Amino acid sequence: MSLIVKDACVRRGKIETLSQLSLHVRSGEKVALIGHNGAGKTTLMKASLGLLPLAAGEIEVDGARPGSAHARNCTAYLPENVSFHPALTGAEVLRMFGTLKKTRENISALLDRVGLGEAGQRRVGTYSKGMRQKLGLAQVLLSKPRLAILDEPTSGLDPIARGDFYGIVDELAAAGSAVLISSHALTELEAKTDRIVILRKGKLVVDDKLEVLRRKADLPMKLRISACTSIHNVLTEKFSALKVSDERFEISCRPTQKMALLSELTSLGESLHDMDIIPPHLDDLYRHYSKEAIL
Amino acid sequence: MNSILAIAACEFRISRRNNLLRATVAMMVLFAVSLTVLGSGATGALGVDMLTAASASLATLSVYIVPLIALLLSFDAIAGEVDRGTLALVLSYPAPRTSLVIGKLLAHLLALGVALVLGYGAAIAVCLALGTVSTASLLLVLKLTIGGLLLGAAFLGLGYALSAWAKGAGAAAGYAIGIWLVFVVLYDVALLAGLVLSGADGAFTQDFFPWLLIANPADAFRLVTLPTGQAAELASGFVSADLARSYAPMVSLLAWPLAALGLAAFAMRRVEP
Numbered sequence: 300m301s302l303i304v305k306d307a308c309v310r311r312g313k314i315e316t317l318s319q320l321s322l323h324v325r326s327g328e329k330v331a332l333i334g335h336n337g338a339g340k341t342t343l344m345k346a347s348l349g350l351l352p353l354a355a356g357e358i359e360v361d362g363a364r365p366g367s368a369h370a371r372n373c374t375a376y377l378p379e380n381v382s383f384h385p386a387l388t389g390a391e392v393l394r395m396f397g398t399l400k401k402t403r404e405n406i407s408a409l410l411d412r413v414g415l416g417e418a419g420q421r422r423v424g425t426y427s428k429g430m431r432q433k434l435g436l437a438q439v440l441l442s443k444p445r446l447a448i449l450d451e452p453t454s455g456l457d458p459i460a461r462g463d464f465y466g467i468v469d470e471l472a473a474a475g476s477a478v479l480i481s482s483h484a485l486t487e488l489e490a491k492t493d494r495i496v497i498l499r500k501g502k503l504v505v506d507d508k509l510e511v512l513r514r515k516a517d518l519p520m521k522l523r524i525s526a527c528t529s530i531h532n533v534l535t536e537k538f539s540a541l542k543v544s545d546e547r548f549e550i551s552c553r554p555t556q557k558m559a560l561l562s563e564l565t566s567l568g569e570s571l572h573d574m575d576i577i578p579p580h581l582d583d584l585y586r587h588y589s590k591e592a593i594l
Numbered sequence: 595m596n597s598i599l600a601i602a603a604c605e606f607r608i609s610r611r612n613n614l615l616r617a618t619v620a621m622m623v624l625f626a627v628s629l630t631v632l633g634s635g636a637t638g639a640l641g642v643d644m645l646t647a648a649s650a651s652l653a654t655l656s657v658y659i660v661p662l663i664a665l666l667l668s669f670d671a672i673a674g675e676v677d678r679g680t681l682a683l684v685l686s687y688p689a690p691r692t693s694l695v696i697g698k699l700l701a702h703l704l705a706l707g708v709a710l711v712l713g714y715g716a717a718i719a720v721c722l723a724l725g726t727v728s729t730a731s732l733l734l735v736l737k738l739t740i741g742g743l744l745l746g747a748a749f750l751g752l753g754y755a756l757s758a759w760a761k762g763a764g765a766a767a768g769y770a771i772g773i774w775l776v777f778v779v780l781y782d783v784a785l786l787a788g789l790v791l792s793g794a795d796g797a798f799t800q801d802f803f804p805w806l807l808i809a810n811p812a813d814a815f816r817l818v819t820l821p822t823g824q825a826a827e828l829a830s831g832f833v834s835a836d837l838a839r840s841y842a843p844m845v846s847l848l849a850w851p852l853a854a855l856g857l858a859a860f861a862m863r864r865v866e867p
């Protein structure tokens with residue numbers, strides 16, 4: 300078990316920014332942390348790094364107190380919106396952090412791996428936002444961390460860089476790291492993480508596998524159909540389909556009814572040109588679970 | 595140890611690439627040269643060599659510019675890292691918190707040393723070209739350099755403390771200007787006002803003024819580094835020459851860096867990344 304959070308509370312002034320939160324992240328597991336702005340994602344991460352004191356509860360990183368020498372040795376962190384001193388080059392920044400971590404990682408290979416390459420010899424002041432983010436990621440890869448804490452790591456990355464980033468996260472997890480990622484880009488977390496944790500106002504609302512969440516939420520999925528004109532009436536009347544455009548219709552159905560509906564539809568035969576099944580979006584799930592918490 | 599050196603190396607690079615700092619050091623060199631040339635007229639009258647004559651002006655110049663350089667180097671040191679989000683990152687690394695401050699201190703002292711060597715070196719070069727340099731005067735400049743480093747260390751410590759305490763680099767810059775004004779300008783003005791109000795025989799002039807003068811690191815630096823005889827002259831009879839020549843200014847100049855760095859370490863422990 301790489302990260303154990305037990306009933307953790309963090310207070311800032313009078314408000315409790317984290318209350319009674321419990322969470323486990325095993326090694327090799329990728330956990331997505333989502334929640335509204337100010338939900339307490341960054342707070343949870345900083346508390347796990349020992350940068351914020353706990354008002355109650357406890358946190359263990361690889362069996363040690365957060366912030367202890369052992370915990371810091373086996374943790375890697377990417378802060379949100381990180382930017383390094385503009386007068387230093389990327390390679391100089393990495394070399395310094397490498398010495399702090401006591402690793403002999405090849406800096407130029409690391410720069411190539413995150414896609415900075417040549418830019419590593421330029422000053423950070425000349426970097427774009429995405430390039431600074433990549434430098435932050437390179438710093439995470441200096442060692443093989445038992446626990447990687449990544450705060451909005453993909454903000455500012457282009458789609459290809461984002462894909463590469465999740466590739467690197469997969470490698471980390473495959474090598475046995477526990478990975479905790481916070482993000483607002485819900486759709487991209489969908490396929491890339493093992494578990495979803497939703498925070499709301501400092502409280503944990505949901506902590507489960509995506510499929511389980513889907514099933515529990517029982518949100519309607521959509522079937523998108525294009526069919527020839529002869530069966531348009533059947534579709535609208537019998538299946539109460541919604542006409543989207545000339546040839547295209549949309550039917551919403553419960554996950555439990557899906558198979559029955561599909562067999563009925565396929566019995567329509569040739570008149571049916573095409574069909575797409577659209578599961579509920581993570582955005583919808585997120586909305587569903589945060590709303591549930593209000594009630 | 596390696597961590598401290600790695601931090602210091604990066605920090606020294608940052609100082610070297612700091613344009614504001616370069617401009618300040620260039621200004622210092624320029625002033626050192628012109629003060630030396632202007633002061634050379636008095637050489638014959640006083641019967642001393644040119645560098646000795648210049649050292650008094652160099653000391654006065656340093657009182658203003660060394661604290662300025664130290665604060666320029668240090669005001670951004672912690673607040674800037676908080677703003678960039680790198681303080682949280684550095685503190686999540688295995689090196690202890692204090693190594694961050696020590697690394698920065700080493701780099702900044704080195705940068706300050708380079709600035710002092712450039713400034714005083716220019717003055718020595720001018721004296722070698724135009725007049726005479728005695729061994730005694732070289733020792734005087736060495737004393738200025740060491741005193742300047744101590745004075746600088748005191749203001750570096752104050753700079754780190756205010757940088758950790760301020761919310762943001764902008765606020766830290768403001769506080770730095772304030773500290774410079776108070777210690778280097780306003781303090782002496784206030785003392786002068788006290789002297790005028792209390793008169794030559796007043797209790798303030800007799801009992802408090804000498805100690806207040808020594809308590810300010812900038813004034814202590816002046817007392818320590820001015821050539822003997824001139825120290826008493828500076829005090830213009832208000833401070834007994836005994837006190838000015840005693841160990842008290844030296845103790846003050848040594849105690850200030852320690853106290854200021856202690857303050858910085860304390861502020862650093864409380865800073866929230």
Ligand SMILES: Nc1ncnc2c1ncn2[C@@H]1O[C@H](COP(=O)(O)OP(=O)(O)OP(=O)(O)O)[C@@H](O)[C@H]1O
Nearest residue numbers: 311312316334335336337338339340341342343379
């Ligand atoms: N330095 C601070 N001082 C006081 N309160 C703070 C501080 N930083 C954050 N907070 C409060 O803590 C709460 C949680 O903030 P946190 O930064 O953890 O949110 P977050 O989930 O990371 O949000 P975002 O998605 O915007 O990054 C908020 O209510 C915020 O106002």
Ligand SMILES: [Mg+2]
Nearest residue numbers: 340341342379
């Ligand atoms: Mg955040």
